[in-house]
Amino acid sequence: MSKKQKPKNRVSWIMLAITVVVYIITAVFNPHVAMSALEKSYEIIKSIAPIIVVVLFLMAIFSTLVKSKNIVKHIGEGSGIRGWFIAIFGGVLSHGSTYIWYPILAQMRSDGAKDGLLIAFFYARAIKLPWIPVMVAYFGLTFTILLSVYILLGAVLQGIIADKTSAG
Amino acid sequence: MSTCTHCKEILNSTKRSFIMIAPMLLAVIGLVGLLQSVLTPEMIHSIFSGNAVYDMFVATLVGGVSVGQPFISYILGGELLQEGISLYAVSAFILAWVTLGVVQLPLEWSLFGARFTIVRNLLAFVFAFVISFLTVVTLELVL
Numbered sequence: 001m002s003k004k005q006k007p008k009n010r011v012s013w014i015m016l017a018i019t020v021v022v023y024i025i026t027a028v029f030n031p032h033v034a035m036s037a038l039e040k041s042y043e044i045i046k047s048i049a050p051i052i053v054v055v056l057f058l059m060a061i062f063s064t065l066v067k068s069k070n071i072v073k074h075i076g077e078g079s080g081i082r083g084w085f086i087a088i089f090g091g092v093l094s095h096g097s098t099y100i101w102y103p104i105l106a107q108m109r110s111d112g113a114k115d116g117l118l119i120a121f122f123y124a125r126a127i128k129l130p131w132i133p134v135m136v137a138y139f140g141l142t143f144t145i146l147l148s149v150y151i152l153l154g155a156v157l158q159g160i161i162a163d164k165t166s167a168g
Numbered sequence: 169m170s171t172c173t174h175c176k177e178i179l180n181s182t183k184r185s186f187i188m189i190a191p192m193l194l195a196v197i198g199l200v201g202l203l204q205s206v207l208t209p210e211m212i213h214s215i216f217s218g219n220a221v222y223d224m225f226v227a228t229l230v231g232g233v234s235v236g237q238p239f240i241s242y243i244l245g246g247e248l249l250q251e252g253i254s255l256y257a258v259s260a261f262i263l264a265w266v267t268l269g270v271v272q273l274p275l276e277w278s279l280f281g282a283r284f285t286i287v288r289n290l291l292a293f294v295f296a297f298v299i300s301f302l303t304v305v306t307l308e309l310v311l
Contacts, residue, residue: 011192011274011277011278012188012189012190012191012192012195012275012278013191015192015195015196015274015275015278016191016192016195016198018195019194019195019199020198022198022199022202026202033202033205033206036205037201037202037204037205037206038201039201040200040201040204040205041198041200041201041202042201044200044201052186053182053186056182056185056189057178057182059181059185060177060178060179060180060181060182060185061178064177064178064181065174098272099193099196099269099272099275099276102189102272102275102276102279102280103188103189103279105280106279106280109280109284115284115287118284119284119287119288119291122288122292123267123295125266125267126266126267128238131237131238131239131242134239134242135242135262138242138243138245138246138249139242139245139246139249139258142307142311143255143259143303143307146303146306146307146310147259147263147299150299150302150303150306151263151299154295154298154299157295158292161291162287162288162291166283
């Protein structure tokens with residue numbers, strides 16, 4: 001996975017057009033579902049808009065002030081154990097929907113971040129710290145601890161596998 | 169470079185990034201809204217059979233296309249467990265819910281490329297099985 005691809009904005013517009021068409025078709029056959037979907041989408045936009053603005057702003061600060069060689073040093077090739085710690089704990093501590101993190105991670109990747117570490121970051125996000133009490137309430141403390149430990153191990157393993165496959 | 173130049177550069181970069189991701193983000197949010205309206209908890213419930221292996225597979229697929237806050241998967245998972253669905257399947261379901269994102273695939277694909285997206289999602293799919301299995305087996309040994 002050494003090729004770092006530039007985002008394709010054309011694909012984004014096509015995707016948006018497809019979504020609009022799906023909504024129009026839904027509205028024709030079932031206006032209630034279309035309206036409910038629009039309301040839910042609006043609620044999502046309201047809840048994530050401030051986070052998106054902050055993430056994009058942080059991303060811009062990051063790209064302006066942080067040099068690429070520093071990225072490579074911390075989470076690039078040869079970052080070692082420290083890189084894994086940053087990826088795993090970053091993933092566990094990160095909040096919000098995964099797609100909010102896509103732009104900043106894609107930029108880090110084009111700056112030299114290792115694919116394996118990014119994949120480990122994504123998987124470590126499966127541990128949702130704020131929701132742990134809810135999980136404990138439903139499934140018990142032992143289950144929650146075991147699942148969390150295996151998620152962390154799984155995140156590292158996936159990162160290693162991803163790096164091996166890209167090297168091979 | 170002066171601080172002011174940095175500020176201008178940061179603001180311009182923020183604007184450019186926003187313009188770049190806005191269409192795809194809107195598309196993904198629109199699809200998430202649609203799925204949340206179409207895919208009801210009752211529908212999810214009716215798909216399981218009672219066979220642990222089959223249910224694990226189905227649970228991973230259903231968790232992968234489902235969207236919403238993680239606690240919704242815990243609530244649904246808790247209900248499924250009470251209905252007699254195996255803990256293997258329920259674990260795979262809550263894991264796939266947070267690690268797989270079928271609706272977000274186009275956005276991931278456009279920003280990270282095909283290879284990264286396929287590898288990451290395939291690994292997440294396989295590990296939903298592996299981790300669920302290991303968690304429940306270890307739990308049975310511990311308790």
